[in-house]
Amino acid sequence: MVMTTVAAVGGRRAMVQRSLSLKTAPTASTLLHQMIASNSPKDVAKVVLKKGKTQLFRDGCPMVYSGAVDRIIGRPPPKTGDVVLVADGTEKPIGWGFYNSASMFCVRLMQLEEEASRDPGCALNVEKLLDTRICAAVELRKSLGLPSAHTNAYRLINSEGDRLSGLIIDVFGDLAVIASSAAWVEKYKHYIQACIIRSTKINHISWRPSLEYLKEEGLSLSDLTEGGLSAPPERIEVLENGISYLISLNGQKTGFYADQRENRQFLSTISEGQQVLDICCYTGGFALNAAAGGALNVTGVDTSLPALELAKKNIILNDMNPARISFLKQDATEFMKDALSRNDSWDIVILDPPKLAPRRKVLHSASGMYRNLNSLAMRLTKENGLLMTCSCSGAMTQSGMFLRVLQGAAAMAGRKITVLRQAGAASDHPIDPSYPEGAYLSNILLRVE
Known part of the structure; x- marks a missing residue:
């Protein structure tokens, strides 16, 4: 009996000791604290979240809004672009990221605590983190078959989708065009360029700061330093799905809309023997694919003379x-009205207008514009023909309203529509599900009766 009691006590003591050892095991938070205590920089500020606001960011949302912040601990206070810890209400770190004193995005989270414990080499180490994330992006594109013998134009870094919020990199052959929309990207531009050169076969880099977004980040034109490695040519030739394009690096976005690559290829598979109209054609991406797919004739319409000059060169x-x-x-509206007055119609119509709803606050007025444009496009589509219609407005795509807008357009046009295909950006434009705001492109194929 005594022996049994002693054994039981000993067993309980062992259980308690095991429990204590588990409770005192190193955690990601202690790892981050230990690194701050033992390594430079030591004065890392702490951004403490309000009660009830932590779970959203533990679940992976990379954008810490200023309204979620309770207080900032640190003397002197952090400056824009500084590395900071993000902590819950008990001041226990949940991760780290880049601080911004002016933006509505107070912190862009880069690494969560459990990630830091799995990969401590990247914890609070900007250069190592950039190297790791860019290498991962390169490997992901390789798994998608990019680049290939048929395609050398693609997106390498897609901001939050590649865990580098505010950074976009499009690759055109041996040239990388880097679009910067966050203050931290500007601060670490030399690290980013070095990582790109190390991790890819890129020989030239063109740096394109997105001035509108950087202004919201608290930066002015005078804050921006010279970027890029060597002056890129004004125009370059790229290859996408076996079709060659001359693109201008002074054009829209990074110079080429790689996001529609898979949608353009799909169009080529349904164009044989068809009459095709491409509204807002830019440099002819959809139009050239329709022609390559065997369309009887193709008409492209745009208001940009420089874009159309390139489109015509792309024919040759x-x-x-x-x-x-x-x-x-x-103008798209004028062209469609004139065509209707002549009773013109097409088997396939593509409508890919520019961003009509850059902000949610203009979504209502933009919906009217989308409805009117699509109503005209439907009236130009032959009975039982196809309309491929697009929206590159994140506010529209994220609202879930686009199909309702299209149904309203069909009612205006006196036509009946059926949805045949719904798509977004190409697979080299990944989206982080914890940040659905990264989705922006809608591409919908309709049958128009």
């Missing part, structure tokens, strides 16, 4: 018959 570059593909400079 691909040895296409200029009698079967033509580009016209005209």
Whole structure:
């Protein structure tokens, strides 16, 4: 009996000791604290979240809004671009990221506590983190078959989708165009460029700061230093799905809309023997794919003369018959109204307008514009023909309203529509599900009766 009691006590003592050892095991938070205590920089500020606001960021949302912050601990206070800890209400770190004193995004989280425990080499180490994330992005694109013998234009870094919020990198052959929309990206631009050169076969870098977004980040033009490695040519030739394009690096976005690559290729598979109209054609991406797919004739319409000049050069570059593909400079609405007055119609119509709803606050007025444009496009589509219609407005895509807008357009046009295909950006534009705001492109194929 005594022996049993002693054994039981000993067993309980062992259980308690095991329990204590588990409770005192190193955690990610102690790891971060230990690194601050033992390594430079030692004066890392702590951004403490309000009660009830922590779980959203533990679940992976990378954007810590200023309204979620209770207080900031640190003397002197952190400056824009500084590395900071993000902590819960008990001041226990949940991760670290880049601070911004001016933006509504107070911190862009880079690494959570459990990630730091799995990969301590990246904890509070900007250069190592950039190297790791960019290498991971390179490997992801390789797994998607990019680049290939048929395609050398693609997106390498897609901001939050590649865990580098505020950084976009498009690759065109051996040139990388880097679009910066966050203050931390500007601060660490030399690290970023060095990582790109180490991790890829890139020989030239063009740095394109997104001034509108950087202004919201508290930066002015005078804050920006010279970027890029060597002056890139004004125009370069790229290859996408076997079609060659001359693109201008002074054009829209990074110079080329790689996000529509898979949608353009799909269009080529349904264009044989069809008459095709491409509204807001830019440099002819959809139009050239339709022609390559065997369309009887293709008409592209845009208001940008420089874009249309490139589109016409792309006809020659691909040895296409200029009698079967033509580009016209005209306003989209005016062109469609004129075509309706002539009773013109097409088997396939593509409508890919510019961003009409850059902010949620203009979504209502933008919905009216989308409805009117699509109503005209539906009226130009032959009975049982196809309309491929797009929205690159994040506010529209995220609202879930686009299909309702299209249904309203069909009612205006007196037509019946059926959804055949719904798509977004190409697979090299990954989206973090914890930050659905990263989704912006809608591409919907309709049958129009």
